[in-house]
Amino acid sequence: MLNWNSASSTFPKFVQLISLPPYTYNVMLGLICSIGGLTETLVKNSSHSLFTFLKSEIKSKGIVEIRKMCDVTYKIFSDHQKNDRITIPMFRFLDKLFDSGCLNLIIEDKDSDFIRKILKLIQMEIAGCKDIYKLIDGINVLCQFIQIKGEVCDIALVQLSILLCHRQSYVRRSTSTKLYESLLVNGDSSNIKPENLDDVMQVLSNTNWEDTVEQVKPIRNELCKLMGTRIPVPMKKKT
Template identity: 40%
Template sequence: VCVAAGVSALGGSDSVVCEGNVSAVYRALLDCMTDYTLDSRGDVGAWVREAAMTSLMEVTLCVVGTAPQLLSPDLVNGMMCSLAQQSAEKIDRYRAHAGSVFVRLLHSNNPAVPHIPHREELLAIFPTEGTESLNWNAPSQAFPHITQLLRLPQYQYHTLLGLTVSVGGLTESTVRFSSQSLFDHLMLIQQDRAALGQFSDALLRVFRDNLRNDRVSIPFLKMLDQMLARACFDTFTTDQDHQFCVDLLALCKEEIKKSKDTQKLRSAIAVFCGLIQFQGEVRKKVLFQLLLLLCHPFPVIRKTTASQVYEMLLTYDDVIDPDVMDDVMTSLSDTNWEEDVATVRTHRNQLCDWLGVQKPQLVARGPVQ
């Protein structure tokens, strides 16, 4: 149907109307590329995305062969970025389909698809000779190629968005190869503050755009935890109150606000512990969030927080005064954090005193309406 609509659009006598029709077809297909609907039949959004990828390829090849002037730079950019995102995601079948469509459009020469961003760089990443043997279904082959798109400004955000659900996912092989490829890229740019700054801006944008969208935000927190554990932002940690840490902390707080999802809360605790490596007043704010979670309504979250803070203090021994280290570690390990909140609050407040952090204040609840 979509292909027919594209062909029909080309037959119009008015070039302005024709261009508008083609744009409408592309907008509809690009909207379909963002469909992640789940229902009783399963992942129906994946079926929609797969059909949209096929239609984008066929419509594009049809338009290029008939009236290439109808393809604007914005349409081609949107299409290629969407395909890049899908080719970095976690489901083998749809990643393979996206990758094959991406490469087919890139290598189309009769005539070539116009306005493809960074065409020459892409041809170096996906050369004609080696692409035919590339198995997009195999994470070990696909991710080392697709993560190279992180170097290209036009593709960085969408590639990172796709990688988020792969690196923070559940499938072992996908997680292993996607995370290794991502960390290889970060190792290359770690000493380049400009490149690392650009990457961190894209990372913050992915988080900001997907706040409380659990499909992305929970894997994002898991990915971020891995990045912090591997000291990927070590270049920034010596700066006082680096804006990257300040913004991440604010977004994490917003993500878990009033959340009852224990998986999300556990992931956020790990991120807070990783953020402690940054210097400045932001460190006190990170500690405050962790101490706040020591009195969370869920006993399992209190216990998890105490355990991870204990490990954090063993790793980053410059966080607190050595004179109170033994007292803090004893309190964290010996207190039964699964007791009622009123009991553990006394221990938590003592920790606040030792750590020099303001005690969280109880919020007075108004009368029930």
């Protein structure tokens, strides 16, 4: 009786297969590509189905179920490193996963290293990346980490500071805009001192990040001081 042509009918069924170990990896891989895809109907139905299912599982089984899902997500990302067909949707999936609230227990769990490990994979994925649209997706998910106090927030802010001086002006402008928006929502949860937060946001909004790198770098360095993060130093080329 199921309408197999209807995403709204099939995805609520598909997501239940996550609970069956032989299917977990492949079903999650398909869901990540669907949720991180470009087709609006597919994204809407797949994300709604997965996050509704996860919230129900968390409510009935606690943190155990979300830990399993995080482990599988990390393995998928690790297995497909530098494979844009998987990692670009992964960036978009992770961004939506943070927004869904399903990771709240993991963020609060001091015994979980998922957040730190996934951040490391994101850094590795964007290192040397020349695809500006992939970088933008990476920037969006990097900004999610500023709401997590401690080392994770510092690492994310340093990485975003590096991108504020990217050779492409579009990347610099996009980084400043997204960071501003994220601080507007989650600034109070970040490592940035409350008394410096307004100044940080003012610098982000008042600076023309499309000026040359030479012009914006001193401003970026001052911004790092305000945020309480180290100033990025370019790596020396090997001779």
